[in-house]
Amino acid sequence: xxxxxxWIVLLALLLxxxxxxxxGSPVFAQDGNGDARTVDSSTQADNxxxxxxxxxxxxxPTATPTTEPxxxxxxxxxxxxxxxxxxxxxxxxxxxPDSTSTATPTETTTPSPTPTATSSGDDGPRxxxxxxxxxxxxxxxxVTTADIKITLNCRSTPERIRVAxxxxxxxTVISIKSIYAPIQAEPVTVNKKIGAGNSxxxxxxxxxTGTNVLINRLILKDSVWEREGVVVETSVGSxxxxxxxxxxxxxxxxxxTISCRxxxxxxxxxxxxxxxxxxxxITTLYNPLAEEPFNVNTALNPTRTRAWLAGEEATGNFVxxxxxxxxxxxxxxxxxxxxxxAGTITVRCPEAPPDPFNGEKWIEINLxxxxxxxxxxxxxxxxxxxxxxxxxxDTPTGTWYVNTKLVSQDMQGCIQGECYYVPDVPWxxxxxxxxxxxxxxxxxxxxxxxxxxxxxNLPVSFAEWLYYWTPxxxxxxxxx
Numbered sequence: 483x484x485x486x487x488x489w490i491v492l493l494a495l496l497l498x499x500x501x502x503x504x505x506g507s508p509v510f511a512q513d514g515n516g517d518a519r520t521v522d523s524s525t526q527a528d529n530x531x532x533x534x535x536x537x538x539x540x541x542x543p544t545a546t547p548t549t550e551p552x553x554x555x556x557x558x559x560x561x562x563x564x565x566x567x568x569x570x571x572x573x574x575x576x577x578x579p580d581s582t583s584t585a586t587p588t589e590t591t592t593p594s595p596t597p598t599a600t601s602s603g604d605d606g607p608r609x610x611x612x613x614x615x616x617x618x619x620x621x622x623x624x625v626t627t628a629d630i631k632i633t634l635n636c637r638s639t640p641e642r643i644r645v646a647x648x649x650x651x652x653x654t655v656i657s658i659k660s661i662y663a664p665i666q667a668e669p670v671t672v673n674k675k676i677g678a679g680n681s682x683x684x685x686x687x688x689x690x691t692g693t694n695v696l697i698n699r700l701i702l703k704d705s706v707w708e709r710e711g712v713v714v715e716t717s718v719g720s721x722x723x724x725x726x727x728x729x730x731x732x733x734x735x736x737x738x739t740i741s742c743r744x745x746x747x748x749x750x751x752x753x754x755x756x757x758x759x760x761x762x763x764i765t766t767l768y769n770p771l772a773e774e775p776f777n778v779n780t781a782l783n784p785t786r787t788r789a790w791l792a793g794e795e796a797t798g799n800f801v802x803x804x805x806x807x808x809x810x811x812x813x814x815x816x817x818x819x820x821x822x823x824a825g826t827i828t829v830r831c832p833e834a835p836p837d838p839f840n841g842e843k844w845i846e847i848n849l850x851x852x853x854x855x856x857x858x859x860x861x862x863x864x865x866x867x868x869x870x871x872x873x874x875x876d877t878p879t880g881t882w883y884v885n886t887k888l889v890s891q892d893m894q895g896c897i898q899g900e901c902y903y904v905p906d907v908p909w910x911x912x913x914x915x916x917x918x919x920x921x922x923x924x925x926x927x928x929x930x931x932x933x934x935x936x937x938x939n940l941p942v943s944f945a946e947w948l949y950y951w952t953p954x955x956x957x958x959x960x961x962x
Contacts (some may be wrong), residue, residue: 485940486914487570488566489757490926496929501779502601502759503703510572513706515808516522517551520820526794534822536891537765543663545853548868550607550804551702553603553721557765561836563892580906582593584908585594585775589626593594600921601681601737602883610809613872620793622651623648623649623650623651623678624650624651625647625649625650625651625653625678626649626718626719626720627716627718627719627720627721629647629649629718630645630646630647630653630714630716630718630721631645631646632644632645632649632712632714632721632723633646633723634702634711634712634723634724634725634726636702636704636710636711636722636725636726637704637725639687639688639689639700640685640686640687640688640689640690640700641685641686641700641702642683642684642685643658643683643684643686643696643700643712643714644681644682644684645676645681645682645683645684645686645714645716645721646680647676647677647678647679647680647681647813648679649678649718650678651678651679652675652676652677653675653716653717653718654673654675654676654716654717655672655673655674655675655676655682655714655715655716656671656672656673656715656716656717657669657670657671657672657714657715658670658672658684658712658713658714658715660698660701660703660710660711660712661709661710661711661712661713661722661724662702662706662709662710662711662897663703664701665699666703667697669713669715670696670697670796672684672696674694682749684696686698686699686700686702687699687700688700689784691947702725702897703773703867704725705784705851707725707726707727707728707756708724708725708726708727708728709724710724710725710773711723711724711725723821726749728755728756728757728758729755729757730755730824731753731755731756731757731823731824732755732758732825733822733824733825733826733827734790734826735753735754735824736752736753736754736755736759736822736824736825736827737750737751737752737754738750738751738752738818738829739752739819739821739828739829740808740829740831741815742808742810742831742832743810743853743865744851745758745793745794745806745867745930746791746792746794746795746796746797747791747792747796747806747807747916748789748790749764749790749791749792749802749818749820750787750789750790751787751788751789751790751820752786752787752823753782753783753784753785753786753787754784754785755784755824756784757784758781758782758783758784759781759782759824760779760780760781760821760822760823761778761779761780761781761782761820761821761822762777762778762779762821762822762823763775763776763778763779763820763821764778764790764818764819764820764821765817765819765821766800766807766808766809766816766817766818766819767811767815767816767819767828768808768809768812768815768816768817770807771803772809773803775819776790776802776803778790778800778802780800782822784803785792788800789853790802791804792805792806792807792808792845793805793806793807794806798945808831810831810862810865810948811861811862811863811865813831813832813833813834813862814830814831814832814833814834815830815831816830817829817830817831818830823897829916833866834860834861834862836860837857837859837860838957838959839857839957841858841859841860842956842957843856843857843858843859843863843951843952843953843956844857844858844956844957844958844959845857845920845948845957845958845959846959846961847868847870847938847958847959847960847961848961848962849870849877849879849960849961849962850962851868851928851942852867852868852870852930852931852932853865853866853867853868853930854866854867854938854940857954863945863951864944864948864951866929866940866944867925867929867930868930868938868940869923869928869929869930869931869932869933869938869939870932870933870936870937870938870939871934871935871937872932872934873931873932874898875897875898875933875934875935875936876936877918877936877937877938877960878887878918878936879960879961879962880959881957881958881959881960882913882918882957882958882959883913883955883956883957883959884911884912884913884920884952884953884955884956884958885912885913885915885954885955886910886911886912886919886953887910887911887949887952887954888910888911889908889909889910889949890906890907890908890909890910891906891907891910891921892904892905892906892907893905893907896937897935897936900935902935904925904957907923908921908922908942908946909914909921909922909940909942909945909946910943910950911948911952913947917936917937918936918938919937919938919939920937920940920945920948920958921937921940921945922939922940922941922942922944922946923939923940923941924942926939927941929939929941
């Protein structure tokens, strides 16, 4: 009887896994993704905190979910016995069965795998977590100094400073200041906002009006050109903008004047442009000396003038030569060529005056320059510096004619309270009826300056030449 009971117990143990796997109905549960899956109610056990764990015996069926579920796919379980105990005729049951001959299932807890649903799209597979995650948000717009454009009008009145915000967010203009020589009131605080895609203009100068006046005085030194500008401090950083550069100097902005008949001869160069130039060389036109061109290589700043001298009376740091370089009796055929960094300028001496006496000899006396020229056939025959009457004893202007000639004469008299006596005055030629004459002066060598009581004093050697060259009736033209 005991033997039969033992067999019944063994048979019950062997059939329990098979009968228990089909005894209950399937139970549906939600996985971590919200999908339904099938769970065997016979393998559910309470874990003690209200949640359940899947219990799986070595001899119980194992739930194996599919690895590639479709959106409507439900994982299934296929019970697979892990072992099969079959009694044999050799088994001899006892009241205390041998553990080696008795198949007693041992229960172990195995967590059930959680299936992960995947879907395919144009970019490849992606998990459900990616499809149901937090929606992406657009980044906050950022403005950099590269998005800020500043335009200046440095030479207008009032001066204009425009700030444009080309970024995607609002900025604040904090302050503005000039670069070259800021005044004490700078930087000028403004604290004005400029919206995305907008601009704002500030004015500076005594004529500035409106709500965006920066300051009521000019702050940009326009004469320094690109060395001037502004620094605009904004909420995203500082932005610097400079004024436009000075235009290049052209030859028509360089003025060259020459004094062809003075001693010393003078060549003046004036820079009327906005940038520095270099005067490189000077050359005469008609009959250049062997040492020409004169290489001067002198920098000349805007609005400045430099004069170079030539001749016996030339002194100072800008002497080209102690020789006379301008052949002044050829008039406009003579002149100078000045080479500069901006180009070459050519200037000629004055043209010859029209011949008022149809080729006849005549004498010209210039009271302003204290200079005499002997003319014939429109040509300068000879010339020299002279000394005419002092103030109060002025040599009369007009056209006169030589009416008396004396090789020598003692001169004496009293004029306006001044009495004089000069013996043996040489080479005398009177040209007025009241005592004005051309004559040599041996008592001074200050020609080129007024000295006389009204006569025209000549160097003695020149007076002799002029005496024999001049016939009676020769015209004498005196002018300033």
